[in-house]
Amino acid sequence: MSKDGVTKSKSLTRRQFLSKVGGTACGVALMGTGLAIYSRQASSMPALAIRPPGAIDEDKFQGACIRCGLCVRDCPFDILRLSELGEEVPLGTPYFVAREAPCEMCEDIPCVKACPTGALDHSLEDIDDARMGLAAVIDQENCLAFRGLRCEVCFNVCPLRSKAISLDLKHNPRSGKHAMFVPVVHSDACTGCGKCERACVLEEAAIKVFPYHLALGQLGEHYRFGWKEKQKAGGSLVTPDQEHRYNLPEGMRYEYEGEGLIMEESASDAPFGSDPLETLKHGGQLGKKE
Amino acid sequence: MTTHVVLGSDAIKTKGWFKSHQWLLLRRSSQLIILGVFLLGPLLNIWIVKGNLASSLTLETLPLTDPYLLLQVLLTGQAPETTALIGAAIVLVFYLLVGGRVYCSWVCPTNLITDAAAYVQRKLGIKPKARFPRNSRYWILALTLVLALASGTLMWELVNPVSLVFRGIVFGLGMGWAVIVAIFLFDLFISHRAWCGRLCPIGAFYGLIGHVGLTRIVADKRDQCNDCMDCYDVCPEPQVISPALKGAEKNVGPVIKDGACTNCGRCIDICAQDVFHFGLRFQQKLNNELKSVQ
Numbered sequence: 001m002s003k004d005g006v007t008k009s010k011s012l013t014r015r016q017f018l019s020k021v022g023g024t025a026c027g028v029a030l031m032g033t034g035l036a037i038y039s040r041q042a043s044s045m046p047a048l049a050i051r052p053p054g055a056i057d058e059d060k061f062q063g064a065c066i067r068c069g070l071c072v073r074d075c076p077f078d079i080l081r082l083s084e085l086g087e088e089v090p091l092g093t094p095y096f097v098a099r100e101a102p103c104e105m106c107e108d109i110p111c112v113k114a115c116p117t118g119a120l121d122h123s124l125e126d127i128d129d130a131r132m133g134l135a136a137v138i139d140q141e142n143c144l145a146f147r148g149l150r151c152e153v154c155f156n157v158c159p160l161r162s163k164a165i166s167l168d169l170k171h172n173p174r175s176g177k178h179a180m181f182v183p184v185v186h187s188d189a190c191t192g193c194g195k196c197e198r199a200c201v202l203e204e205a206a207i208k209v210f211p212y213h214l215a216l217g218q219l220g221e222h223y224r225f226g227w228k229e230k231q232k233a234g235g236s237l238v239t240p241d242q243e244h245r246y247n248l249p250e251g252m253r254y255e256y257e258g259e260g261l262i263m264e265e266s267a268s269d270a271p272f273g274s275d276p277l278e279t280l281k282h283g284g285q286l287g288k289k290e
Numbered sequence: 291m292t293t294h295v296v297l298g299s300d301a302i303k304t305k306g307w308f309k310s311h312q313w314l315l316l317r318r319s320s321q322l323i324i325l326g327v328f329l330l331g332p333l334l335n336i337w338i339v340k341g342n343l344a345s346s347l348t349l350e351t352l353p354l355t356d357p358y359l360l361l362q363v364l365l366t367g368q369a370p371e372t373t374a375l376i377g378a379a380i381v382l383v384f385y386l387l388v389g390g391r392v393y394c395s396w397v398c399p400t401n402l403i404t405d406a407a408a409y410v411q412r413k414l415g416i417k418p419k420a421r422f423p424r425n426s427r428y429w430i431l432a433l434t435l436v437l438a439l440a441s442g443t444l445m446w447e448l449v450n451p452v453s454l455v456f457r458g459i460v461f462g463l464g465m466g467w468a469v470i471v472a473i474f475l476f477d478l479f480i481s482h483r484a485w486c487g488r489l490c491p492i493g494a495f496y497g498l499i500g501h502v503g504l505t506r507i508v509a510d511k512r513d514q515c516n517d518c519m520d521c522y523d524v525c526p527e528p529q530v531i532s533p534a535l536k537g538a539e540k541n542v543g544p545v546i547k548d549g550a551c552t553n554c555g556r557c558i559d560i561c562a563q564d565v566f567h568f569g570l571r572f573q574q575k576l577n578n579e580l581k582s583v584q
Binding site: 024027119 | 337341345346355360363368371373374423433436445453454457458463465466469
């Protein structure tokens, strides 16, 4: 039986060759084409799924990650999981959803150490250098801070408090006399851990972690900022600067791009001291200092 | 209906039920123990081994990595960590010693599904008509490697049902149960032993290792064969048997050299004449040398 098989395959006619080998080859090639088309959508990450810290660029990640789940097992907080069939995340790859459980930013980064293939980059040694994504205050209509309320929860839970999220003081136009402390995310420090998203007190988080390409804008290559160019060149690049003169009373000056109106010390012969407490301390005597 | 002789009844008569199923029992134990050890962690929090068959860490020291997957990673242009390289080397050496497709028959849980399909098929007398060419798996193996090289991603892993089944059981199946059902029905109704025997590229990869694997099944007592054909009926890759079993007159040795043989040992179990035994690849040479000396 096998001898027959051998002699047959040795003396294949062209027709036999075409129908046997050609058939298999075309079948497999069709399968490959189908797979390649399917992979276009099957390998795309949904916006809210975040890769573990140290994950290399997504397209490279899908070449390096063998879906072994060792990172999942070594996560002490059990926040990582492998995508199951039917989920939107590429099959078998590790991810977490910040709103459900954010990265706890372990100092020893066990998930990265566990990765056998370098899909999680072992050169990541300081968890603060991780870039899992970038937080963005995506909804400024419902964010309580933008409503003038003192929420600041995202700011306070941020592991890089005041570096990755700062509170910027803004005038509250609604009340006219209050301040608003609005959260601002800084891409040079945000690790994308997602603690802010997890902690946001709204029903649906107003601050969310997104992949970089979704969260970060990019200036056009040709774009230049005048003041930066000026600084670089050490002077104006167009007409030479003329010193601006303000027509101000004596003892006052104006600092452009700075503090603004400045009253100099010598102007303190004004009837009232600048600090009302000072005035009280001196028995209410006007203008008497020291 | 003609009188249907139950497969293996001769062996059971002469050797007893246990003796005629011992390799099958060992094999099932091996498959279930491996799966069980991986499940001890997530179910009972006993962490003997972490990960899955793609890559694992046993007792925090022994790394094991699937060499076929690692080959794909290398083709995508990524440089894996040394642990993965060491792990893959250990696995490669292991299968070179025990015979490549031991992975298929002693480790892979998909084998439980396809063996179940073959069993039901035999019991119900289902004879599917579709046949895939036997070398399809090598074409698919090549395809997976080419896709990894061309796309820079592990494209096959997006659909690979074999890694999905094991990973699914250990990490969460999702809709993976549908894949298990699909493989079963495919093998049962559409094409006999098609997945493991004709299509799976992992089987093809380990089959290539099997071509040079050390441990082989040897039909060393082939002169006792009474042509009952039970081994052909029970074998998942029956084409591998003939050259060794019927090779005496062609001066071909009794070692089953074909890499497609999974070393499952069912032929040993089912043979009432005790023709087959586990042996080594170069046993043949030794025997020939002995003969020439005599």
